[in-house]
Structure formats: C-alpha cells, structure tokens
Amino acid sequence: xxxxxxxxxxxxxxxxxxxLLRRPEAQVHVLVRESSKDKFAALQERYxxxxxxxxxxxxxxxxPGLVSAADFKKLQGKIDHVFHLAAVYDMGMDDATGDRxxxxxxxxxxxxxxxxxxxxxxxxxSSVAVAGGDFNGRFTxxxxxxxQRVAHPYFRTKFQSEQIVREECKAPFRIYRPGAVVGSSxxxxxxxxxxxxxxxxxxxxxxxxxxxxxxxLGIEGGRVPLAPxxxxxxxxxxxxxxxxxxxxxxxxxxxxxxxxxSLLQTLMEAAHGPQFAAKFELPAIPAAARNLANRLGERxxxxxxxxxxxxxxxxxxxxxxxxxxxxxxDKNARxxxxxxxxxxxxxxxxxxxxxxxxxxxxxxxxxxxxxxxxKLAGKVVVITGASSGIxxxxxxxxxxxxxxxxxxxxxxxxxxxxxxxxxxxxxxxHVYPCDLNDMQAIDNCCAEILKDFGHVxxxxxxxxxxxxxxxFESLDRFHDFERTMQLNYFGAIRMILNFLPGxxxxxxxxxxxxxxxxxLTNAARFSAYVASKAALDAFSRCxxxxxxxxxxxxxxxxxxxxxxxxxxxxxxxxxxxxWSPEKAGDTVLESVLRRPKSIATPLGTVAAVSYALWxxxxxxxxxxxxxxxxxxxxxxxxxxxxxPTLEQVVFANVFKGEYx
Numbered sequence: 001x002x003x004x005x006x007x008x009x010x011x012x013x014x015x016x017x018x019x020l021l022r023r024p025e026a027q028v029h030v031l032v033r034e035s036s037k038d039k040f041a042a043l044q045e046r047y048x049x050x051x052x053x054x055x056x057x058x059x060x061x062x063x064p065g066l067v068s069a070a071d072f073k074k075l076q077g078k079i080d081h082v083f084h085l086a087a088v089y090d091m092g093m094d095d096a097t098g099d100r101x102x103x104x105x106x107x108x109x110x111x112x113x114x115x116x117x118x119x120x121x122x123x124x125x126s127s128v129a130v131a132g133g134d135f136n137g138r139f140t141x142x143x144x145x146x147x148q149r150v151a152h153p154y155f156r157t158k159f160q161s162e163q164i165v166r167e168e169c170k171a172p173f174r175i176y177r178p179g180a181v182v183g184s185s186x187x188x189x190x191x192x193x194x195x196x197x198x199x200x201x202x203x204x205x206x207x208x209x210x211x212x213x214x215x216x217l218g219i220e221g222g223r224v225p226l227a228p229x230x231x232x233x234x235x236x237x238x239x240x241x242x243x244x245x246x247x248x249x250x251x252x253x254x255x256x257x258x259x260x261x262s263l264l265q266t267l268m269e270a271a272h273g274p275q276f277a278a279k280f281e282l283p284a285i286p287a288a289a290r291n292l293a294n295r296l297g298e299r300x301x302x303x304x305x306x307x308x309x310x311x312x313x314x315x316x317x318x319x320x321x322x323x324x325x326x327x328x329x330d331k332n333a334r335x336x337x338x339x340x341x342x343x344x345x346x347x348x349x350x351x352x353x354x355x356x357x358x359x360x361x362x363x364x365x366x367x368x369x370x371x372x373x374x375k376l377a378g379k380v381v382v383i384t385g386a387s388s389g390i391x392x393x394x395x396x397x398x399x400x401x402x403x404x405x406x407x408x409x410x411x412x413x414x415x416x417x418x419x420x421x422x423x424x425x426x427x428x429x430h431v432y433p434c435d436l437n438d439m440q441a442i443d444n445c446c447a448e449i450l451k452d453f454g455h456v457x458x459x460x461x462x463x464x465x466x467x468x469x470x471x472f473e474s475l476d477r478f479h480d481f482e483r484t485m486q487l488n489y490f491g492a493i494r495m496i497l498n499f500l501p502g503x504x505x506x507x508x509x510x511x512x513x514x515x516x517x518x519x520l521t522n523a524a525r526f527s528a529y530v531a532s533k534a535a536l537d538a539f540s541r542c543x544x545x546x547x548x549x550x551x552x553x554x555x556x557x558x559x560x561x562x563x564x565x566x567x568x569x570x571x572x573x574x575x576x577x578x579w580s581p582e583k584a585g586d587t588v589l590e591s592v593l594r595r596p597k598s599i600a601t602p603l604g605t606v607a608a609v610s611y612a613l614w615x616x617x618x619x620x621x622x623x624x625x626x627x628x629x630x631x632x633x634x635x636x637x638x639x640x641x642x643x644p645t646l647e648q649v650v651f652a653n654v655f656k657g658e659y660x
Contacts, residue, residue, distance in 0.1 A: 001080050002026075003080065003081050004031070004057070004081070004082045005017065006086035007087065008085070009030075011191040011192075011229060012232055013085045015232070016085065016233040016236060016237065019234055019236075021047055021051075028054050028055065030056055031058075031059055031060075031066060031067070031086070058071070059071070061101065062104060062105050062108070063108065065108070065111075067112075075116065076116055076118075077116065077117050080119065081240055082116070082121070082122050082123065083123045083125070084106065084109050084122065087106075088154075088157075090194075093157075098153040102157035102158065102161045106164045110168045110169045111168075114170045120171050121174065121246070122165065122171050123174050123240050124161075124175050125176050126177045126249075127177055127178060128177050128180075128225050128253065128328050129155045130150070130159045130162055131143075132155050132326075133150075133155055133324065134148075134324070135148045135326040137327070138326075138327045138328075138329060139328050141248070141330070141332040142332075144162070144163075144166070144249075145163075162175060174240065176232075176250050176252055177249060177252065177328075178232045178253070179227045181195070181227055181232055182226055182229070183229060184228055184353070185231065185345045185349070185350035186230055188350070188354045188357030190354070190357060190362060196226070196263060197358060199264070203264070206268070206271075206274070207268065207272055207273030208583075220261040222325055223327055224257055224263050225251075225253040225254070225257050225328045226257060227253050228344070231252065231343075231344045235337060235342055239333070242336060248332055251330040251333055253328055254347060255330055255334065257327070267355065269351070270351040271355055272563070330344075364421050365400070366399070366425070367397075367400070368589060369589070371593070372401040375401075376402060376403045377401065378402065378403070379404065380403070380455060380458070381458040382460065382499070383398070383405060383406065384436060385409055385436075385462040385464065386407040386462070387415050390514060390581060391409070392581070394460060394588040395418060395429065396421070396585070397586070398589065400426075402427075403428075404429075406456070407429055407430065407431050408432050408433075408436070408445065410436070437483070442494040443494070443498060446498035446499060450499075450502060455502045455506055456509070457509060458511075459495060459499050459512070460588060461511070461512065461536070464487065464488045464514065465487045465529070467484055467529055468526060470525050470626075473631060474528070480528045481527075481531070484529055485528075485531070488529070488532035496511055503547075503550070503552050509552040509553070510553045510555070511552070511553070511554045511555070512588065512591050514559055515533045516559055517559065517600070517601060517604045518530040518658075519533050519534045520605070520607050521603070521608075521611075521655075521658055523622070523658060524622050524625065524626035525631070537556055540554045540556055541554075555595060555596055556599075557600075558598065558604045559587070562584045563578045563580060563581065564581055601656075628647060628648055628651055629648060
C-alpha cells in the first residue's frame with residue numbers, strides 16, 4: 001500500500017504516520033519543503049526501523065503541481081491514498097496566510113490528486129470550524145453550507161478548503177472534521193499552546209492561590225468539541241481503509257462533549273485545585289447583538305486584536321467558544337468505527353496526562369527579575385535534584401538568566417528531558433547523572449564537572465528525601481533515619497567538600513542549602529527529615545564562619561511546604577496552604593542575587609523565636625497538630641483521603657506552610 005501525506009511533520013501528521021507504518025506493507029511518501037529536511041530526519045528517527053519506509057518528496061503545497069515533474073512521474077498511478085493534513089491551525093492567523101496555505105494549498109493538492117490517476121483516494125482533514133463561531137443548534141456530519149457566518153480567517157478558510165475538495169476533486173474522497181485537538185490520551189504529548197491550553201496558566205495560578213477546600217463559582221457555557229490526537233489518528237487510519245464510505249464526512253470528537261464549566265473543573269482537578277461548588281449559565285446573547293459584536297470585531301485592526309490577546313493571554317477569537325451554542329454529532333464516525341475498538345476517550349480519563357505534559361514541556365519560559373542576567377550570565381551553577389520540583393524550576397530560572405546550569409540527579413533520562421526543555425527556551429544546561437547516596441559517585445561527578453568547567457560558582461544543594469512518619473511508627477525502621485541522613489546530610493556535605501577548594505582559590509563562591517521550615521518549627525512526624533536538614537544547617541553555620549574571609553557565602557533557605565512531586569503521596573496536602581514551585585524557584589534565585597545568611601517565612605521566624613522563649617507552649621501547639629492530622633497511608637497501612645475538617649482547615653491556615 002502506497003501513501004502520500006502532506007503536513008506529516010505537523011502534530012496530527014506525526015501520529016497518523018505512526019498508524020500507517022504499523023502496516024508492514026506501507027510505503028509512505030511525505031511532502032517536505034527543502035528547508036525542512038531536518039524535520040523529516042527527525043520523523044524517521046521517531047519511528048525507528050519503520051522510519052526506513054518513509055520517503056521524502058520535496059515540494060510545497062503552495063506551489064502548483066506540488067512536486068517536480070520527475071518526482072510526480074514516479075508517483076503517478078502508484079499512490080493508493082493521499083492524506084491532506086497540511087494547513088494553518090491557528091486562531092490568530094490572518095486572511096492572507098489562510099488563503100495561501102489553506103485554500104490555494106488545498107486547490108493545488110486536489111489538482112495533484114486528480115492528475116495522479118489510478119485508484120487513489122483523497123482523505124481531507126477539515127475541522128468542526130466549518131460551522132463557524134456562532135452557529136446555534138446541532139451541526140451534523142451531513143451539514144455543510146447552512147448559511148453560517150465564517151468571517152474569521154480560520155473558520156472561513158477551513159470552510160472554503162472543504163468546499164474546494166467537494167467541488168473540484170474528481171477522485172473518491174472522505175472528509176474528517178476533528179474538534180479541538182488536544183494532546184495524546186496516552187502520553188499527554190502536545191506540540192503547542194492552543195485551544196483549551198490557553199487557559200492552563202490561569203488554572204495553574206488559581207490552583208496555587210486558592211485553597212482546595214474553598215469552593216468556587218464557575219460558569220457552565222457552551223460545549224467544547226474535544227479530541228485527543230491519538231484518537232484522531234487512529235480513527236482516520238481505520239476509516240480510510242474501510243470500504244463503502246466515499247463521499248462521507250466524519251466528525252472526530254468526544255461524543256458527549258463537555259461544557260466549558262465541566263472542562264474547567266476537570267482541568268482544575270488535574271491541577272489539584274479547588275472545585276466549583278456551583279456553575280451558572282451565562283445569559284444568552286440575542287442574535288442581533290451577537291451579529292453586531294461580530295461585525296465590530298471584524299473592524300478591529302489586527303494589531304489591536306493581537307495586543308488585546310497578549311494582554312489577556314488568550315486570542316480574542318477563542319473567547320467566543322465560552323458561549324458557543326453549537327453542538328456537533330459524530331454518528332457517521334461512530335458507525336464507521338463500530339467493532340474496531342477505537343473510541344474517543346472522555347477528557348476526565350486523561351486530563352492528568354495533558355496537565356503533566358504541559359507543565360513539563362510546554363510551560364517552559366521562566367521569568368527572572370531585572371538585573372538577574374547581568375549578575376548571573378556565564379556563572380557555573382550546580383543544582384542537585386534538578387529533574388523535578390524546586391530543582392527543575394530553579395534550573396529553568398538560572399538558565400533564563402544566562403547561567404551555565406549543571407543538572408545533577410540520579411536518572412539520566414529525566415535530566416536529559418530537563419536539558420531539552422531548557423534548550424528549547426534558549427538556555428544552556430549540562431547533564432551529570434549521579435546517585436547522591438553514593439559518596440564515590442559524588443566524588444566522580446564533581447571531578448567530571450571540574451574537569452569540564454574548571455570551577456563552580458554556585459552550588460545549590462536541593463536534592464532531598466522526606467519521610468512523614470511518627471517516631472512510634474518508626475521503632476523498627478531505623479533505616480528511615482539512615483537514608484535521610486545519607487542523602488540530605490552526607491550527600492550535600494560531600495558535594496560541598498568537593499567544590500570548596502576551588503571556591504577558596506578563586507576567593508568567590510556561594511553555597512545554597514534548601515533546608516526546611518521544619519528545622520525552625522520542629523515539625524512532628526518529620527523527625528528523620530528535620531534531623532537531617534538540621535544537621536546540614538549546623539554544619540553550614542560552622543562552615544560560614546570559617547570561609548567568610550575567603551569570599552564564600554553560605555545561605556540556608558527554610559522552605560515551607562511546596563506543591564511538588566515529593567509531597568504528592570500525602571493527599572491531605574492538597575487541602576493545606578503551600579507554595580507554588582514557581583515561588584520556591586524565585587526564592588532560590590533571590591538567595592543567589594542577594595546572598596543573605598538565610599531566608600525564612602514569617603511563620604518560620606516566629607516559630608524559632610517562640611521555641612527559644614516558650615518551648616513548652618510550642619510543644620503543646622505542635623502536639624495539637626500532631627493529633628489533629630492523621631498519619632500517612634504508608635505509615636498506617638490504610639487508605640487516606642477525604643476532605644479536611646473545619647478544625648484542620650483553620651489550623652493549617654494559621655500555620656501556613658508548616659508540615660503536618
């Protein structure tokens with residue numbers, strides 16, 4: 001079976017190629033621009049051995065004929081299926097771009113198919129956007145030109161390009177209308193911020209700013225026609241190879257599309273944010289008023305629209321979907337897929353994967369304060385525990401400030417992911433895998449770093465292990481104390497001892513130890529963790545006095561509870577106040593820019609003073625917290641969950657950032 005695919009290097013294209021190449025006999029010819037040879041090479045690498053059955057055909061859909069005469073002659077009469085995916089999928093597109101690529105590109109592709117001859121079939125990727133932005137009612141797969149308004153460049157050109165296929169294609173064709181395509185339901189993979197992703201940053205900020213126990217008031221809104229990219233690709237592949245479906249249209253969406261309100265709730269849950277206690281329906285906008293608003297919107301200069309979009313972080317045209325009255329059906333698609341095992345999953349079943357991928361690979365640009373680049377550009381910064389949590393965010397921020405970031409953690413693959421993310425954002429990062437429980441491994445790692453860079457300007461001891469377990473639950477678990485001390489104390493000291501001579505020789509250096517608020521508050525249930533951090537704290541205070549005259553500074557950050565993967569197993573922490581990783585990363589950056597002796601929250605400072613003056617009163621308060629909050633699942637061997645009581649909520653908010 002021979003295929004010809006346009007837009008293969010695009011998001012849907014990558015997943016469709018994977019499906020086609022699963023057919024052992026498939027030979028896939030990919031239309032590639034001369035300037036995109038590296039993208040084609042990446043495609044071949046993506047599919048491993050199967051990539052050898054990908055064949056580049058150089059050309060451009062905006063050029064009549066698409067390919068050279070010689071290449072066309074090789075393909076003529078030999079192609080069974082043409083998949084046309086190349087298009088601009090962008091709500092911020094302009095008319096000229098849409099006409100050139102979506103319309104003229106489709107017209108050139110149709111002419112190409114007409115000339116191919118043989119038994120070729122055309123599979124055209126259209127969109128639910130053909131219904132326009134304000135169609136009211138159910139838009140079926142059999143509907144097309146219903147007099148709907150398609151003034152926006154994206155809606156207009158998707159409508160017109162489908163019309164070109166319908167009117168000008170002489171070969172059998174099938175049309176696919178995906179909804180708002182989101183990342184893979186299996187891995188979360190996504191290529192850009194688009195559709196629902198425009199709202200992820202706001203949801204993230206709300207999840208950190210608003211306690212989970214505080215209910216929110218939300219909106220219901222219209223329905224959002226979603227589809228994960230892996231479903232779209234599998235459905236297109238299956239339908240394309242099924243007999244008797246020529247001339248039909250297939251809507252590829254979640255059948256029971258979520259409302260805006262339920263979608264936001266699902267995403268908020270994925271972000272561990274609060275729930276919407278109630279939702280209200282926005283009042284319907286009269287048709288006359290909607291038409292007037294649309295006409296006024298069309299008169300707004302594109303530059304003004306772009307400025308508004310930049311200010312709110314969302315393309316103005318996307319906001320229309322909040323009250324979009326259209327509902328789409330996918331009866332044809334479900335009928336064609338019956339018995340195949342291919343179904344569009346519910347967003348609730350994979351939203352966590354979308355969220356995790358977005359946080360890791362799409363939310364990559366770190367903000368740094370003014371003057372940070374001037375002070376930190378070119379500095380060699382070693383960060384332990386750099387593959388997740390505070391270390392990951394800190395690494396992004398130092399890289400954004402121009403530092404040479406040395407990433408240290410146990411797993412190479414995770415470090416390489418972090419390196420890739422930093423490089424995508426324009427930063428510099430280097431990977432040095434190391435088991436920080438192994439003293440010899442630390443020595444080897446440090447020697448390698450010094451060999452490659454000559455010196456280290458800043459060491460951030462961030463790697464750590466936390467154990468939430470009461471002493472009476474640890475009587476037969478002495479290893480808990482040994483392993484926390486091994487990583488949090490001995491591992492950190494070993495790093496310091498390796499880099500200290502170089503800092504002394506250069507008479508400049510900075511050591512930052514990520515300590516814990518528990519060292520100041522003497523948090524119950526964290527005796528193993530707090531003891532290891534307190535040991536490092538005591539060592540550092542002694543060291544600081546010894547190296548002051550050598551130009552070396554030592555800073556301790558008594559970090560409060562931070563919403564990182566380290567605290568995720570304790571579900572209770574979803575409901576108590578915690579810092580965002582972003583705020584924690586800003587604090588680490590601040591510590592290097594200001595070089596203070598220590599950084600603590602107001603609660604941590606007050607607790608330290610209070611314990612010095614009224615230790616028994618402190619014990620009474622901490623004991624109340626100890627009895628109020630249950631032990632972890634691991635400690636008690638039971639299921640943990642449920643919302644906190646009012647007393648727990650009040651206590652947690654009085655002692656913000658404390659570990660319980």
